[in-house]
Every structure is written in structure tokens, then in C-alpha cells.
Amino acid sequence: MTGSAVADPRGDRPAGERVAAIEAVDVSRTYQLDGVSVEALRGVSLTVQPGDYVALVGPSGSGKSTLMHLLGGLDRPTGGRLVIGGRDVNALAPPEMATLRNETIGFVFQAFHLLPRTSAVENVALPLVYRGVSARQRRERAAAMLGRVGLGHRLDHRPNQMSGGEQQRVAIARALVTEPTVLLADEPTGNLDSVTGAAVLELLEQLNAESGVALVMVTHDQEVAARAHRRITMRDGVVVGDSADPRSAHDRPPSVDHGRPATLVPAPSAEPRSASGSGPGHPSGGSGGAAGATGRLPREIERPGGTA
Amino acid sequence: MRVAEAWRVALDALRANRLRSALTMLGVIIGVASVVLLVAIGTGTKQKVEQQVEGLGSNLLLVVPGRIEVGNAPVVSPLTLKDVDAVTRVVGDPDRVAVTVASGATARAGARSDFTTVQGVLETTPAVFTRSLARGRYLTGTDVDTSRRVAVLGDSVARALFPDRDPLGQQVALAGVRFRVIGVFAPLGQSLGVDRDDEVHVPVTAAQRLWGTQRVDGIAVKAPDRERIDELGDRIVAELNRRHPDTEFSAVTQQQILGVLGDILGVLTGVLAAIAGISLLVGGVGVSNIMLVSVRERTREIGLRKAVGARPRDIGVQFLLEAVLLTTIGGLTGMALGVGSALLVDALSPIPAAITWWSLALAFGVSAVVGIVFGVVPAQRAGRLDPVVALRTE
Numbered sequence: 001m002t003g004s005a006v007a008d009p010r011g012d013r014p015a016g017e018r019v020a021a022i023e024a025v026d027v028s029r030t031y032q033l034d035g036v037s038v039e040a041l042r043g044v045s046l047t048v049q050p051g052d053y054v055a056l057v058g059p060s061g062s063g064k065s066t067l068m069h070l071l072g073g074l075d076r077p078t079g080g081r082l083v084i085g086g087r088d089v090n091a092l093a094p095p096e097m098a099t100l101r102n103e104t105i106g107f108v109f110q111a112f113h114l115l116p117r118t119s120a121v122e123n124v125a126l127p128l129v130y131r132g133v134s135a136r137q138r139r140e141r142a143a144a145m146l147g148r149v150g151l152g153h154r155l156d157h158r159p160n161q162m163s164g165g166e167q168q169r170v171a172i173a174r175a176l177v178t179e180p181t182v183l184l185a186d187e188p189t190g191n192l193d194s195v196t197g198a199a200v201l202e203l204l205e206q207l208n209a210e211s212g213v214a215l216v217m218v219t220h221d222q223e224v225a226a227r228a229h230r231r232i233t234m235r236d237g238v239v240v241g242d243s244a245d246p247r248s249a250h251d252r253p254p255s256v257d258h259g260r261p262a263t264l265v266p267a268p269s270a271e272p273r274s275a276s277g278s279g280p281g282h283p284s285g286g287s288g289g290a291a292g293a294t295g296r297l298p299r300e301i302e303r304p305g306g307t308a
Numbered sequence: 309m310r311v312a313e314a315w316r317v318a319l320d321a322l323r324a325n326r327l328r329s330a331l332t333m334l335g336v337i338i339g340v341a342s343v344v345l346l347v348a349i350g351t352g353t354k355q356k357v358e359q360q361v362e363g364l365g366s367n368l369l370l371v372v373p374g375r376i377e378v379g380n381a382p383v384v385s386p387l388t389l390k391d392v393d394a395v396t397r398v399v400g401d402p403d404r405v406a407v408t409v410a411s412g413a414t415a416r417a418g419a420r421s422d423f424t425t426v427q428g429v430l431e432t433t434p435a436v437f438t439r440s441l442a443r444g445r446y447l448t449g450t451d452v453d454t455s456r457r458v459a460v461l462g463d464s465v466a467r468a469l470f471p472d473r474d475p476l477g478q479q480v481a482l483a484g485v486r487f488r489v490i491g492v493f494a495p496l497g498q499s500l501g502v503d504r505d506d507e508v509h510v511p512v513t514a515a516q517r518l519w520g521t522q523r524v525d526g527i528a529v530k531a532p533d534r535e536r537i538d539e540l541g542d543r544i545v546a547e548l549n550r551r552h553p554d555t556e557f558s559a560v561t562q563q564q565i566l567g568v569l570g571d572i573l574g575v576l577t578g579v580l581a582a583i584a585g586i587s588l589l590v591g592g593v594g595v596s597n598i599m600l601v602s603v604r605e606r607t608r609e610i611g612l613r614k615a616v617g618a619r620p621r622d623i624g625v626q627f628l629l630e631a632v633l634l635t636t637i638g639g640l641t642g643m644a645l646g647v648g649s650a651l652l653v654d655a656l657s658p659i660p661a662a663i664t665w666w667s668l669a670l671a672f673g674v675s676a677v678v679g680i681v682f683g684v685v686p687a688q689r690a691g692r693l694d695p696v697v698a699l700r701t702e
Contacts, residue, residue, distance in 0.1 A: 069696045072615070074614075074615060074695045074696050074699075075695075075696050094619070094620050095619040095620060098614060098618060098622075099617065099619070101614075101615060101616070101617050102616060102617020103617075107615050109699070113611075113612045113615075115609060115612070117320070117324055126612075126613070126616055127617050130613075130616065130617040130618050130619070174616065178616075
């Protein structure tokens with residue numbers, strides 16, 4: 001199991017063994033909200049290998065966004081161990097986290113998050129700015145990357161002059177211009193129509209296959225999830241299914257599962273939330289249910305380490 | 309992130325919100341412009357007063373009864389022409405001693421009249437004080453000795469009484485007594501709002517007779533050189549104290565007068581600059597305010613920049629530079645405005661204004677510092693934003 005491998009220092013692995021891009025061991029994330037603890041993640045262990053193509057699925061509030069933020073180094077776990085690109089996140093100060101994100105991770109967001117009033121090529125070059133690359137080199141590399149995503153003719157267009165599909169391609173180019181080991185995509189096709197979405201998905205798959213960048217994608221779309229080589233299903237802050245690890249659904253300790261049958265891998269949406277939220281003898285289940293009901297956590301939430 | 313890159317980003321951000329940037333700068337512009345203008349007026353006034361005090365003549369020693377201090381009431385002079393003779397003996401050269409006995413009086417010529425200051429003086433006045441005549445001649449020793457009723461008019465008095473004819477040889481009634489005009493002074497202009505051309509010189513003896521007095525208000529001595537001026541003053545004061553044991557006398561030099569005036573004007577300039585500085589401070593608060601708005605508005609941008617690898621410092625520097633740009637561009641504009649209005653004031657109004665390099669450097673430095681001081685809090689806030697929260701902001 002991955003846990004024992006992670007416990008070893010990174011340096012003395014046997015030659016030939018694949019170096020994991022991201023390793024999470026029993027990672028938990030608890031928010032403090034008005035004095036109430038909200039457990040968004042309750043002990044997640046998983047490994048992302050270079051070149052993986054992973055779909056992260058689960059209902060709203062299952063913790064997959066929180067997990068994505070942790071995997072991308074945007075946030076820190078409150079418990080467990082998280083190693084990104086060989087570096088233990090808990091040992092890193094905010095500036096080192098920023099450098100780690102810059103070097104290791106590429107982000108693609110549902111809402112694109114391009115800078116307005118800024119040309120496609122400058123948007124793509126943005127991560128290189130924080131790497132100290134010269135302006136000329138930045139433009140060259142960004143232009144080349146835009147060519148790879150099929151936008152070689154749109155270099156100087158601004159986001160408001162481009163379609164949604166084109167904007168997401170720019171965002172993908174921006175995520176990959178630093179040649180990261182992991183590309184984290186949070187519902188990359190969520191804001192696109194089905195035809196454009198399919199094209200963007202194909203592009204992501206193609207880049208994953210060509211460059212060996214690991215692709216971890218949060219999605220609600222079962223069809224999209226089905227195309228991934230590996231599917232991780234989350235529910236109430238824990239991984240309840242991992243197609244790469246058949247035992248995952250069975251070896252969870254009962255205390256974490258809150259007495260629910262852990263074998264329910266494809267979470268039936270018909271299951272009444274109140275049943276899991278008001279289980280007797282599980283006070284934390286109530287707060288977990290509350291977080292699930294709102295879909296996402298309120299932004300005023302206290303975030304340990306976030307303001308450091 | 310490289311500094312050049314950060315400057316470019318900051319400039320872009322200001323350009324994206326032109327009107328808001330301009331309005332924010334306005335606070336700094338007004339502050340800096342008023343500092344520059346008011347310091348220029350203060351400096352100009354000081355320079356002009358210094359020029360005028362020095363223009364009285366060199367190595368002057370003014371002897372008056374009482375102690376020369378700001379706020380002291382004037383003392384009625386016990387001095388007479390006999391004391392003047394005694395001082396002359398101390399000085400050793402009658403040409404270096406001048407006196408005055410002055411009073412306000414109405415000067416009348418025909419239907420015209422002018423309230424002016426009549427000065428009873430010795431014939432030595434133009435040599436002791438630097439005064440020159442535009443027309444005619446000055447008083448002579450004979451005029452003084454014989455109490456002749458002749459008068460030399462200041463430029464303003466001459467214009468007021470004889471706007472359309474030559475005053476020389478004309479009759480002027482001073483406090484009802486007729487004097488003959490023998491000369492007109494060259495104009496001197498104003499000093500601290502006082503018209504220095506508004507005076508009439510008559511022989512001291514004639515003036516004393518006019519007012520029925522023996523008194524002399526003050527004695528002025530032109531010292532032979534600067535080195536012995538204090539010693540000469542001490543000797544004169546000692547002589548006068550011997551003659552009038554009940555009265556205190558003071559001998560002050562131009563340097564002492566300049567020192568006192570300089571102190572007063574320096575404080576005045578400082579107060580003006582401080583008042584203007586308050587508006588600069590208010591401008592700084594405006595910058596701080598707008599920067600906080602800017603940080604909030606661009607929360608998502610900050611989140612994205614952090615996601616792609618911007619360190620807290622990179623974000624902080626970006627916003628700090630933006631604030632510093634706002635205040636330094638505002639500062640430069642304010643300097644230009646301040647210099648321009650100072651030149652205008654100097655050219656178009658009687659108020660003198662002199663631009664000094666230190667005031668420009670100070671105003672610019674202060675505006676840059678204001679940008680840093682008032683930009684730090686918003687910049688820190690931006691730098692510390694949690695990327696997850698920032699990205700989620702709508």
C-alpha cells in the first residue's frame with residue numbers, strides 16, 4: 001500500500017520504482033466555522049503517478065474540491081501527510097508552497113480564470129513571470145504552448161474576444177507552459193456546451209498522453225469520468241472507491257465510515273442525506289452533513305495557515 | 309517576479325481604472341502642490357525681507373530705548389539731540405550717525421491730502437541708510453541747523469499729492485504747517501505689506517518744533533566695519549546708560565534683526581508647510597482606501613496569480629508599487645502645479661514666492677513615503693489572501 005512507501009524519505013527509493021507525483025496519507029482537512037469544526041476530509045490516502053489520468057467524482061460536498069485544493073498545494077491538510085513533487089507540504093512556508101505550485105502543478109478551472117484586458121499569450125506566460133523567465137522567452141514559450149492547444153492564430157486576442165472553448169484552451173496552455181507533473185482540472189468542461197466540452201476533454205487527454213503530465217480531473221459527468229483510466233469516488237470526506245485500488249472500498253475502518261455500508265461505491269443520489277447526518281452517536285456527522293448541504297464552504301471560513 | 313515586470317503590472321492596473329486613479333492622485337496632487345506653493349511663499353517672503361533689511365545699508369547699528377524683544381511695548385524715548393551729540397562723540401564721525409523722530413501726520417497740497425509718516429531726520433540719512441533720490445536734493449546741514457521747513461517726499465506721497473505736476477518747489481502742509489518740497493525719493497516698494505514709500509523727511513529740528521518736543525525716537529549708526537560693530541554698540545549703550553540711568557537701551561545689528569525676522573518667518577513657513585502636509589496626509593489616506601478597494605476587486609486575480617506561483621511577497625510588491633506609483637505620479641504632478649502657481653503668484657501678486665530645491669525634493673520624497681506607508685496595509689492584505697478563498701470569490 002502507498003502508506004509505507006510515503007513514509008520513506010524520498011531520496012532512498014530503489015532505482016526503477018516510479019516516483020509518485022503526489023502522495024496523500026490519511027489526509028484530513030477540518031475547518032473552523034463559528035467555533036464548530038467541519039470535517040471536509042476525514043482521512044484520505046491516494047497516490048497520483050506521473051502520466052495518470054484520474055477522474056475524481058462524488059456528490060457536492062463530498063470533499064473533492066477540498067482534496068483538489070490540497071493536491072494542488074493551494075491549501076494544507078490539518079492532519080495526515082501530503083507529499084507533492086517529493087516535498088512534504090506541512091514543512092513548507094507559504095512562499096515555498098507558491099514555488100512548489102509554480103513548478104509542479106498546473107490548474108485548469110471551471111470558470112477559466114483568465115486575466116481580463118490581457119492577451120492570450122500574456123495570460124499563458126503568467127506563471128513564467130513568477131519563475132523569473134525573461135519577457136522574450138516567456139512570449140516564445142507561451143506562443144508555442146498556444147500553438148499546441150490549437151490557438152497559434154489567437155496570440156494577441158483578449159479573453160472577451162474569444163469563445164468559452166478558446167478561453168479554456170488558453171487556460172490549459174497556461175497550466176502546461178511550466179511543464180508541470182500534474183494537471184489539476186476542476187470541472188474543466190462545466191462551463192462549456194457539450195461539443196466544445198468534448199473537444200476540450202480530447203485536448204486534455206491528448207496532452208496527458210503526449211507529455212506524460214498526470215491529469216486529475218474533478219467532474220460531475222459520469223460519461224467524462226468513464227473515459228478516465230482511473231476513477232476515485234468520494235463521499236462525505238472519504239474515498240469510497242478507487243478503481244486502481246480494489247481494496248479501498250473494503251479496508252476502511254468502520255469508525256471513519258459512520259456505520260454506512262462502505263461498499264456503496266457509486267453513491268446513489270437517492271440516499272436520504274438526513275440518514276447519514278443524524279446518525280445516533282456521531283455528533284460530527286451533523287456538521288459534515290451541514291457542509292454537504294451548502295455544497296461549498298462559506299468563504300469567511302477560518303483557514304489555518306491560509307493567512308500566514 | 310522581476311521589478312520591471314512588477315512596475316508594468318502596476319501601471320497597467322492604474323491605466324485600467326483611469327478616472328479612479330486620477331481622482332486618487334488628486335488628493336496627493338493638492339497636498340504636494342500646496343506644500344510647494346506655501347513653502348515657496350514663505351521662502352520668498354523671507355528672502356525679500358532679508359534683502360530689504362540688508363538694503364537698509366551695511367553695518368548698521370540701531371540704538372533705541374528699551375529692550376528689543378518680540379511683544380515688548382515701545383518705550384517713550386528719553387533721548388534728545390544732546391544724546392545724539394554724545395553718541396556722535398563715541399562714534400567719532402558725525403556722518404555715520406542718523407536719527408529719527410517720527411509721527412503720523414496729514415500732508416495736504418491744494419485739495420489733495422494723504423495721511424503719512426513724517427520723519428524728522430539729520431542730513432546724514434541717505435549715507436547711513438541706503439536711500440537715493442529720484443528728483444531734487446536731500447536735506448542739508450544748514451536745513452537742519454536752521455530748522456528750515458523743507459521736505460523730501462516718498463514716492464507714494466508725491467504721487468498722491470501731485471499726481472499731475474512736478475512736486476519740486478510746491479508747498480505741502482504737514483499737520484497744518486507749510487513746508488516746501490525740495491526732493492522726491494526713488495521708490496522702494498513694499499515690505500511685509502508696509503508701503504515704504506509712504507513717508508516724508510523733514511529736518512529733525514523742524515519736526516521737533518512741529519510737535520513741540522525735544523525727543524528723538526532712535527539713533528542709527530553706520531559702523532566702519534563689521535568686526536567692531538558689537539563693541540561699538542556696547543560703547544554707545546554704555547554712554548547712553550550713563551546719561552539716562554533709569555532707562556535701558558539696546559543696540560541691535562542687522563544680523564540680529566535678520567535673525568529675529570528669520571526665526572519668525574521660519575516658524576511661519578513651517579506652520580504653512582505643516583497645514584499643507586495635513587492635506588497630503590489626507591491624500592495618503594485616500595490612496596490607502598482605494599488600494600483596499602482595488603485589492604477586494606481583484607481578489608480573484610490575486611487568487612489566480614497565487615495558484616500559478618506568485619509568492620505572498622510578489623503580490624504584496626505589486627500592490628505596494630501600485631500605491632507608490634499613485635503617489636509619486638501625483639507627487640510629480642503636484643510639484644509641477646505647485647511650481648507653476650508659485651511662479652504665477654510671484655509674477656502677478658505682491659506676494660513674493662521663491663522655489664527651493666529642498667522643498668521639491670521634500671515634497672516628492674514625502675509623497676513616495678506616503679505611498680509606501682499607506683500602501684503597506686493593503687499590500688499585506690493582498691499578499692496574505694488565501695488562494696482558495698480568493699479563487700472562489702465572485
